[in-house]
Each structure stands twice: as C-alpha cells, then as structure tokens.
Amino acid sequence: MRAARLAALLLVAALPAAAADYTPGRPLESHAGARLDYALKCKGCHGLRGQGTPGHVPRLEGFVGLFTHLPEGRDYLMRVPGVARSVLDDVRLTAVLNWVLETYGREQVAPGFRPFTVAEVAAARLRPLEDRKGLRDRMLAELRAKGLLAPEEDGIGRSPEPRAPGGG
Numbered sequence: 001m002r003a004a005r006l007a008a009l010l011l012v013a014a015l016p017a018a019a020a021d022y023t024p025g026r027p028l029e030s031h032a033g034a035r036l037d038y039a040l041k042c043k044g045c046h047g048l049r050g051q052g053t054p055g056h057v058p059r060l061e062g063f064v065g066l067f068t069h070l071p072e073g074r075d076y077l078m079r080v081p082g083v084a085r086s087v088l089d090d091v092r093l094t095a096v097l098n099w100v101l102e103t104y105g106r107e108q109v110a111p112g113f114r115p116f117t118v119a120e121v122a123a124a125r126l127r128p129l130e131d132r133k134g135l136r137d138r139m140l141a142e143l144r145a146k147g148l149l150a151p152e153e154d155g156i157g158r159s160p161e162p163r164a165p166g167g168g
C-alpha cells in the first residue's frame with residue numbers, strides 16, 4: 001500500500017510540467033494565489049461562486065467560457081474594464097483570468113483553448129475597449145446563432161429588487 005502510494009507520488013513528480021496545456025480541472029502552478037486575488041478584487045461584483053450580481057454584473061459560472069468560442073472573445077476577456085483596469089499586475093491578472101476560466105468556465109471552454117499568457121494580457125489591457133456593450137451584445141448573438149446560448153439568456157438576468165413605484 002505504502003509502496004504503491006510512493007510509486008504514484010514519484011510518477012507524478014516525474015511528469016513534465018503541463019503549464020503549456022490547458023487542462024481543465026488541473027490547477028496550474030501559475031494559479032497559486034489566484035483564488036485569493038479573485039476573492040479580493042473580483043468577488044465583490046462577480047460573487048464568490050461566480051454567480052454575478054443579477055441585473056448588474058454577469059455571472060462567470062457556466063457563462064464566461066462561452067466567449068472562448070468566438071475569435072473576438074479572447075480579446076474581450078482581457079480588455080473588459082473589470083479585468084483590464086484591475087490593480088493586479090500583469091502576472092497576477094493573467095493567473096486570475098486563467099483561474100476564472102478553469103473554475104467557472106470548465107464546462108464551456110472551447111476545445112483547444114489555450115491559457116492566457118502574461119505577454120498577451122499585458123498588451124491587451126492597454127487597449128481600451130470601445131463600445132463594450134455593443135460588442136458583448138453582438139457576441140451573445142453569435143453564440144445564440146451557434147446554438148451555444150439560449151435566446152433569453154444574457155448572463156446578467158434581472159435584478160431581484162422590486163421596481164420603485166411609478167418607475168419604468
């Protein structure tokens with residue numbers, strides 16, 4: 001029993017570092033600390049379980065991975081203001097982004113999707129995203145056309161708060 005466990009440990013230790021491949025469910029070395037950074041910098045809006053803030057902030061859980069199916073989606077994920085303007089440095093931001101996709105996007109991430117690299121995140125976050133609402137709406141329409149997203153689903157939903165009397 002002990003020998004078998006030791007052998008298994010040695011086998012794992014001998015495996016080459018898999019950092020170059022996106023392997024859902026397997027935390028990468030670069031992810032150390034990403035969960036904590038998410039909790040400190042993103043959770044306030046997107047929720048600890050990635051559930052978002054209905055009516056205001058999109059859920060990441062079961063949704064964020066969909067963007068990886070679109071050519072412009074990868075760029076969008078790095079440039080959306082909550083990401084691009086984070087106080088996190090490029091290395092930590094990249095780790096958080098990859099952690100987010102692995103944690104909340106595992107089921108939806110496109111086959112062959114490669115993790116974000118620090119170099120591309122560093123470059124992309126400097127370019128402000130113009131008309132992000134229009135871009136997001138167009139991407140959601142593309143996802144619906146591909147059959148990946150239900151017609152009424154937008155990841156944001158409706159705020160549960162009752163409307164003010166007389167309001168719209």
Ligand code: HEC
Pocket residue numbers: 038041042043044045046056057058059063064077080081082083086088096097100132136155
């Ligand atoms: C102040 C609230 C807020 C914070 C903090 C925030 N976000 Fe966001 N995030 C949003 C909103 C709102 C959107 C929808 C797009 C937009 O309007 O900017 C969004 C969109 C996104 C998207 C694209 C998903 C989609 O459905 O459009 C990702 C990915 C994302 N955020 C990740 C993060 C990460 C990672 C952090 C922490 C580093 C973070 N966000 C911090 C509010 C926030």
